[in-house]
Amino acid sequence: MTKMLVLRAFVIVAIATAVAVYRGETNYLETKIMRPLTSILEPFVGGLVAPNDKRDTIDSKRDGDITKTEASETSQEPRKSRNIEVRFVNQWHAPTSLFWERSEDDWIQVAPSIVDEIGLGTFVGHRFMFTREGTRDQIGDEVEIVASQLVYTLPKNAKPRSEIDGPCTDRYPRRCASLAAHGECDENPGWMIVNCPSSCEACELLDPAKRCDPARLNISLEHIWSPGDLDKTFERIMRDFVHLKPRALSKPPDGPWLIVFDDFISDAESEALTRWGHTLGFERSTDSGVKNERGEQTKKVSQGRTSSNAWCRRDCEEDPLVDSVYARIEEVTQIPRDHYESFQLLKYDVGQYYHTHHDMSPRTRNDAAGPRILTFFLYVSDVQEGGETDFPRIDLRVAPRKGSAVLWPSVLDRDPWLQDPLTHHAALPVKKGVKYGANAWIHARNFVIPNKYACTGSVA
Incomplete structure (x- = not known):
């Protein structure tokens, strides 16, 4: 039964891959076919998939002062399956965002705003980080999902990484170094300066007043239109x-x-x-x-x-x-x-x-x-x-x-x-x-x- 299911799945993926590549829709293949299919096959073949799309966010009053990230409230009965439902609790003094590490140092946003807490379907071994709401400014340390723990809390004394390491710090050290080596500081200067200032040797350009000076950008201050x-x-x-x-x-x-x-x-x-x-x-x-x-x-x-x-x-x-x-x-x-x-x-x-x-x-x-x-x-x-x-x-x-x-x-x-x-x-x-x-x-x-x-x- 299991072998037949897996065989059929691979046939479906092969056909879908050919169609998606022909149409140039590889992202659609990943998000609409591969992730759901991997979720179905998880109990049979193992492996990691992206966090579930369906999330329930609970909004309530903001509370707390700045604290350091830590995990808390462990479960009394760890789940046997690697597929696990967890809660991320924000006790920081302001709303936060939540990012998931898709691959090494490649973080994607899964929750744009957490005021109080959010429930999320994920897998053991997945890694997450809290950031300032709507930015990639990490608060505290990353957390890794373990089977024995169902609640991960950002406490009141958590500090943004930029306050701990100083402003001119790469947000993703390994990834930043690799991107800089491949010329991304020149190809995508905005993202790289904001996220990888040290690797790009562009600390002074973190200040938007300097980075965005029209004279430096060589753009005109004139309006395209005159009155009339x-x-x-x-x-x-x-x-x-x-x-x-x-x-x-x-x-x-x-x-x-x-x-x-x-x-x-x-x-x-x-x-x-x-x-x-x-x-x-x-x-x-x-x-x-x-x-x-x-x-x-x-x-x-x-x-x-x-x-x-x-x-x-x-x-x-x-x-x-x-x-x-x-x-x-x-x-x-x-x-x-x-x-x-x-x-x-x-x-x-x-x-x-x-x-x-x-x-x-x-x-x-x-x-x-x-x-x-x-x-x-x-x-x-x-x-x-x-x-x-x-x-x-x-x-x-x-x-x-x-x-x-x-x-x-x-x-x-x-x-x-x-x-x-x-x-x-x-x-x-x-x-x-x-x-x-x-x-x-x-x-x-x-x-x-x-x-x-x-x-x-x-x-x-």
């Missing part, structure tokens, strides 16, 4: 892109510009964006918090939105179908692509929403990339009911329809450094079906270079 250019841009779009079927639902002097394109992206392009979202893996959307001393912007689970998202980077951006969408947006807006963030790929299931918010934060006006000035939102699926984009301050709603797009400004025509409060918007709950979309956010200044040096809050 916003209106000219939208007037040109309405005039020159009739083939995309633009409709101005709102325009000056009665309100801000709001253009819907009824025919903006093809079915193939829509399906490529959706496929990449699943390949990369949709994760619960987060909100941005404050920046720490290294310029990392903390991430916390959002209470205002319940969607999931993935970021279209590297292989996704190089997909010819995705590239063609970028090129079309660039042609329409006449703003170079180096002003764009990577596509944020979105998924809204039934009941999911994003409460009223604004895409431009006034505090970003002094950032190296400047503020967001335009949002180009792409609808890449039909929705049976609900899921409209709502603009409550101008009393307009845009229904999602596959292949369409909506464009609006986040700033004012008379002063493109200032937020236009009329373009606050919300994603209304999906009532029936699934909503897939993609956000293209466009900045006042070059975004790509500051983002490469971890000057936009994101350290990817």
